[in-house]
Amino acid sequence: MAKTVGDQLWEKLTAWGVKRVFGYPGDGINGLLGGLNRHNKDESKQIAFVQARHEEMAAFMAAAHAKFTGELGVCIATSGPGAIHLLNGLYDARADHQPVLAIVGQQARAALGGHYQQEVDLVTLFKDVSRDFVQMAAVPAQVPHLIDRAARIAIAERTITTLIFPNDLQELEAVEEMPRQHGYIPSGSGYSFPRVVPAEADLRRAAEVLNAGKKVALLIGAGAMGAADEVIAVADRLQAGCAKALLGKAALPDELPWVTGSIGLLGTEPSWKLMTGCDTLLMIGSSFPYSEFLPEVGKARGVQIDLQSRNLSIRYPMEVNLEGDSTETLRALLPMLEQKSDTSWRDGLTEDVRGWWKTLEDRAMQPADPINPQRAFWELSSRLPERCIITGDSGSHTNWYARDVKLRRGMMASLSGGLASMGSGMPYAIGAKFAHPDRPVLAICGDGAMQMNGMAELITVAKYWQGWSNPSFVCMVLNNRDLNQVTWEQRVMEGDPKFEATQSLPDIPYARYAELLGLKGIEVSDPERLGPAWEEAFAANRPVVIEVRADPNVPPLPPHITMKQALAFAKSMAGEPELGGVLRNTVRQVASAILPGGS
Incomplete structure (x- = not known):
């Protein structure tokens, strides 16, 4: 059987050191996936396919792979809607300067321009996120050169590149030896970072x-x-x-x-x-x-x-x-x-630092209904396993992660920084675990992000965890039934009370959902149980969801409160539906910074 373009793609990526691709199948990339299946029959050069539940999650996973390895992250999606779904995860990688290659399918070349089903102008669509390099292959002779350029540019410039393959092209016979004539470009693989030092x-x-x-x-x-x-x-x-x-x-x-x-x-x-x-x-x-x-x-x-x-x-x-x-x-x-x-x-x-750690401890130990969210993070620090990897999401829990969690040497941690996208915590953790299956991994998620896509990606964890050399994978869900970061921004930045129609979330039993998937679930509603719950989670013989029933009305106080913020907060209290809890917790948090043990 002649080697196809779909076969050649994976051979070239193997030459670039790629060992894993994150994606979701579709008929727009069947020729590429068939090539991967044939490629993987040789165990010495296999590229693992990790099936996410959504293409956006695949792009997040590729970004996490790049962050936690320094290697090229690769994601793949079918034409049309599958390609569109990649974009948010790719923008996240671009914002944080991570090398990621996106591979997407396209309709047959003869159909392009005919308003065909799932036909999208993908070059234009990806031109912003992949502004450094995006190309659609038109003939087999282009393919080796395009792969080499896309991989090298992504790695060297720490950016996003995109290759688009029409589905009919994927099944054509590959050009392995470039003829020495005008218009044909031979190329090679490989890149080494230079030593860059100022004058x-x-x-x-x-x-x-x-x-x-x-x-x-x-x-x-x-x-x-x-x-x-x-x-x-x-x-x-x-x-x-x-x-x-x-x-x-x-x-x-x-x-x-x-x-x-x-x-x-x-x-x-x-x-x-x-x-x-x-x-x-x-x-x-x-x-x-x-x-x-x-x-x-x-x-x-x-x-x-x-x-x-x-x-x-x-x-x-x-x-x-x-x-x-x-x-x-x-x-x-x-x-x-x-x-x-x-x-x-x-x-x-x-x-100042010594006094600040004492303040944080005092704040964490203040009572709340039922759990002060800060305490979940304070209790976590001393129980973090050696060499663990922490991935975070975007929400009020990011405040407590940023301030209260003490990282030690040998640990790794990241989240969606430049884009600050919700929904990054779980796919980041999965990407990290595939990159380092021997290391404990912790995903820190809010309930909003968990409902957005984290619960679906728990299915991915359930699908793959038994193949990990170390099963330690913990997802902490801060369940406060509120899109809490935005709620506090409404109060402090806009001077508006909590808008319950936009902010209140359904109360979902996350720990029980994990048990339905064959994982371990731990629900914590007693603050005294937090420490033992962390220990139980990290000692478990399978992935764990630890659900913390947190009070949404504990304020994530900024390091410096401006007069504008104070006035906006005071204004928002006029119509605040949870006035008592907000005022009570705010007084406790402010007092703890002034009076150790204040309440």
Whole structure:
């Protein structure tokens, strides 16, 4: 049997090191899937197909694979609606600079332009999310070259690329040897990352700025992942404190006394003080979007390190911009930095951090009806297994994850950062588990995201978990019967009371649903049961859903409350349907920051 284009695709991707593809079948890609089936008969070069419940989830899983491995993530979908479904997950990967290749089917070439069933202009559709490379193959001779370009561009530029295959093309005989004639392009596979370091003159300029500073602040993001030793060395040399953007939460362990934690609305009070009090800012591998949480312009000198020039000086007017790899750049910069002997700045930060952890504990232990959501996260930290991977969703639970969870060395964690999409927690966890089947994985989800798509993806977990070398997979659902993050935004940002028609959610028995799928379910409505419940979940011999019955009226207090926010909150109380619970919990949370053990 002659080798087809559908066969050739998987051979080329194997040459690029691809071991897994996430997707959902359809007749628009039958030729490609037939090729994969034939390809996998050779056990030495198999590419596993992971069947998601929805194409959007497949794209999220591919993004997670890229995040937790550094490798190319690959997703596949059929023509028309299947291709359309990929987009949200692909935009998530693009926003967080992850290399993902999307493979989609298309109607037969002769039918294009004929208003055929499921005919969509896919090149136009994907042109924005895959703006760096999107192509539809027209003849077999194109295919090897297109695959090589799509893979190389995605990896090298940490971006999204898309290849579109008309269904009739997939079954044509592949061109394996390119004729040496005009218009035919031979190509090859493979890519190695270069060593990217700024010029020495720029490094010396940066060192001059940092050496002159008396109150140096570091802000690190996902671009500092893998550079923990270098960040620590630079911070110690400069006697600096360090805040973390949400995607950089796992870049430094939270046990370091000068790490102030997250920044922004989901951030900590010590991070707020760090940014408002510093005279020098060193930003490493972060495009943190909210400039109002950075130093006031003109109050601090700035140095920024980023591998992508497009991210330099876009949030704060930096005095020195260093385009380079974080690890390599910090190593080159360190010998030029002077050891600071004055420890008063860092000592003050350390004291702030120590007091903040006490405040968080006091807040977590405040009573609520029935469970204070913060306590679920406070009880989690000390029970996190070594080398665990945490994936988060978008919602009020993200506040508690950002502030209360203490990550240690060797752990990994991520969520939808730039896009902040709901529904990412479960597919991220599944992608992480396939990438690292030996490691414990925890998905942190709100009930809104769980109803949106998490419950469907539990079916994916049920389908595959027995093939994982370590069955430890835990999904925590914060069940507060409310789209809570938006509810609080209505109150604090708009000055409106909770709009029950849009915000209230059905009360679903998530733990019992897990049991229906053959998984383990744990429901917790007593705060004293939280610690034992976490221990039981991580010790289980199968995946677990731990459902926490949380109070929706515990406020996710920002690190700094503006007068505008306070006035909006006061205004919203006039028609608030849950006035008593909101006021009672708000008083407790604010008091705990002023009076230890306040209630």
